[in-house]
Amino acid sequence: TYPLFFFPTGQVLMIIDVTGVLLAGGKSRRMGEDKRFVLVGQRTLLERSCHILNELFDQVCVVIAQDSPSLQVEVPVIRxxxxxxxxxxxxxxxxxxxxxxxxxxxxxDMPFLNPDVIRHMVRLKDEADIVISRWETRPQPTHAVYGRNCLxxxxxxxxVRNKKIHSMxxxxxxxxxxxxxxxxxxxDHDGRSMFNINTPSDLEQARSVHEHDAGTGLES
Structure with missing residues (x-):
């Protein structure tokens, strides 16, 4: 059963039985500035990710660190x-x-989240407690579906002070x-949905990809 509402025409509206959770509380140590507010195209990384999750999920929240400055976004922000x-x-x-x-x-910090990849993962949620992407042999725990059995x-x-999310x-x-x-x-043929930004070099690469896509009409 697909977790979706439909318009009368059959157009997909929104995923209703999975919540979108955006992590936005990193320290950005390697970046040298707050990654949430750097621009790729006309939107910040935070805005880009929020936009995609809002388009997909009926319920969305942003999680920030306890000592993080407050954020002004259109979804609930929780510490x-x-x-x-x-x-x-x-x-x-x-x-x-x-x-x-x-x-x-x-x-x-993943500027090219792909709605179709996310929908595919969500459709597999009843097969496992964790549905997780793996790119270039590395699991991507911050691009994954998690069930309440993980709590x-x-x-x-x-x-036991094990903070390594991979251990799950x-x-x-x-x-x-x-x-x-x-x-x-x-x-996602090029795998760009798996790209994340940690350094100024990563940011420049993301901007270059965006400019290329915008120039070919693939992205606004």
């Missing part, structure tokens, strides 16, 4: 329930906030469905 746990704490906070059984977790595992990890993939209590590079390329 980490658990300080200094990075993406793992953001995941936990998003799962606790969501009223749905599943969330799609994304990082706001006890995260709480256990926090108790090896936990015996969780079923994991990997979306490998070949599967992603069938939808």
């Amino acid at each position: 980490d329930r658990i300080p200094d746990c990075g993406s793992l704490g953001g995941l936990y906070t998003g799962l606790r906030w969501a009223k749905t059984q599943h969330i799609f977790l994304a990082a706001c 006890p595992v995260i709480e256990e990890m926090i108790k 993939m090896d936990h015996s209590a969780l079923r994991v469905r990997l979306i490998d590079e070949r599967e992603i390329r069938r939808i």
Whole structure:
């Protein structure tokens, strides 16, 4: 069963049984400035990611660190329930906030989120507790679907001070469905949805890709 509303014409409207959760509380140490507010095209990274998630999901929130400055966006902004746990704490906070059984977790430093890739992953949510993309042999835990069954595992990890979100993939209590590079390329041929920005060099590359796409009419 596909988790979607439809217009009478059959046009897809919105995913209603998965919550979009955007992580936007990073320290941006390698970037040298707050990544959330750097521009790619006419939008900041934060705006680009929020826009995609808002187009896809009926419910969306942004998770920021406890000591992060406030954000002005069109969706609820919530602070980490658990300080200094990075993406793992953001995941936990998003799962606790969501009223749905599943969330799609994304990082706001991924400027080319692909709605079709995300829809594909969401459709597989009932097969596993985690549906996670893998690109160039590396799992992408901040581009993944997580179910509420992950909550006890995260709480256990926090108790033993294991902040590595990747560790969840090896936990015996969780079923994991990997979306490998070949599967992603069938939808997103160039794999640009997996691109993330950590450094000024990454930012320049993203801007170059955007300019090329805008010039060929692929992106506005």
